[in-house]
Amino acid sequence: MxxxxxxxxxxxxxxxxxxxxxxxxxxxxxxxxxxxxxxxxxxxxxxxxxxxxxxxxxxxLPKTYEAKGILGIKTDTQDISGNVIQKIEDVNITCEELKSVIEKFKGKITQIPPIYSAKKINGKKAYKLARKNQVQSIELKPITVNIYSIELLECNIPKFYIKTVVSTGTYIRTLINDIGDTLKVGATTLIIKRTAIGxxxxxxxxxxxxxxxxLYFIPSLILDHSFIKSLKQGKILTYQSQDGMYKILGEDGTFQGLAQIKNNLLKAIRMQSQ
Incomplete structure (x- = not known):
């Protein structure tokens, strides 16, 4: 299959x-x-x-999430499964203040991935080092991600619910954490649901x-048998079209692979085996 x-x-x-x-x-x-x-x-x-x-x-592809967070609590995992490292009993934040801060996260932002993540450090996953109490050896570099949209769906302080559309590589736990840090009360994640990918x-x-x-998001080129055979043989062909990646389809509509056009030259990237 x-x-x-x-x-x-x-x-x-x-x-x-x-x-x-x-x-x-x-x-x-x-x-x-x-x-x-x-x-x-x-x-x-x-x-x-x-x-x-x-x-x-x-x-x-953009990814859509719904997430529930709670203000006033920080954990070492940035979600409720972790150990509490900070707790504020009286969270003096209004829904209007929360909404204002959330809106500031729209666009390109920088995140530092959580130590309990699959990011690799010297070939080892960060969460494995963290579980071995090797936190001092964990130094994760900031990454740039894109928050295409973000909105406050529900607000019942200290709990809140957001919906966001983000680029690949965005940590929703870290987004909730950073919202709390911006409000100077901390926050951790209770629930994460990914509701769509593209x-x-x-x-x-x-x-x-x-x-x-x-692969609906990649445009198609329909080619005859001789072109497809040449691509599978590794040949670079002259083909006038816009630069970019294309799905290669046979004249019967069957998927044959992916190819790249650059400066009117067509080159196979990955072709189907027969």
């Missing part, structure tokens, strides 16, 4: 186990296009069969999309 399965990962199951269970259930090779925290739930795109060759291209949302759950359908 080749294609992209849209699944809903529940809370308490790792992304790797979620993918492994699907792989065993369908008896096919499987891989993910992006993980979710153990304590998070929501949409995951699982590549099946030959679709596993194309997982890296999904990182350009156009794939809750209505897509349980469906399998062909490789071509899954």
């Amino acid at each position: 080749d294609g992209f399965y849209i699944g809903h990962k529940p809370v308490g199951i790792s992304s790797s186990k979620f993918v492994l269970d699907i792989s065993k259930s369908l008896n096919t090779k499987a891989g993910h296009t992006g993980t979710l925290d153990l304590e998070a739930e929501g949409i995951m795109i699982v590549a099946l069969g030959q679709a596993t060759k194309y997982t890296q291209y999904f990182n350009i 156009k794939f949302d809750n209505e897509s759950v349980g469906k399998v999309y062909s490789i071509e359908e899954g």
Whole structure:
């Protein structure tokens, strides 16, 4: 089976186990296009069969989350599963103040990933070092992410609920944490739900999309057999079109792979095996 399965990962199951269970259930090779925290739930795109060759291209898609946070508490994991490192009993913040601060996070921002994350330090995952109490050896570099939109859905101080659309690599736990820090009271995450990746949302759950359908965000080129054969042989062809990446389709509409056009030269990036 080749294609992209849209699944809903529940809370308490790792992304790797979620993918492994699907792989065993369908008896096919499987891989993910992006993980979710153990304590998070929501949409995951699982590549099946030959679709596993194309997982890296999904990182350009925006991701939509809904998250619940609580002001006045900071934990070492930035979510409620961690150890409390700061607590304020009386959170003197209004909903208007919270909304004003949240709106300031829209656009490109800098985040320092949480120490309990899969970011690697000298080849080792940060969370594994943290669990071994090697916190002093963890020095994570700031990353730039894009918050395309963010809104306050519910406010019942100290708890609040947000919806946000973000770029790949954004840590929602850190976003909640940084909102709390900006308000000078701290905050931690109670709930994270990923409700969409690009156009794939809750209505897509349980469906399998062909490789071509899954890569809907990449434009298509329809080529004849001789062109496709040459691309699979590694030849660079003259082809006049706009620079960029393209899905290559046969004249019968079958997906053949991905290719790049640059300066009117067409070169294969990854082609399907027959």
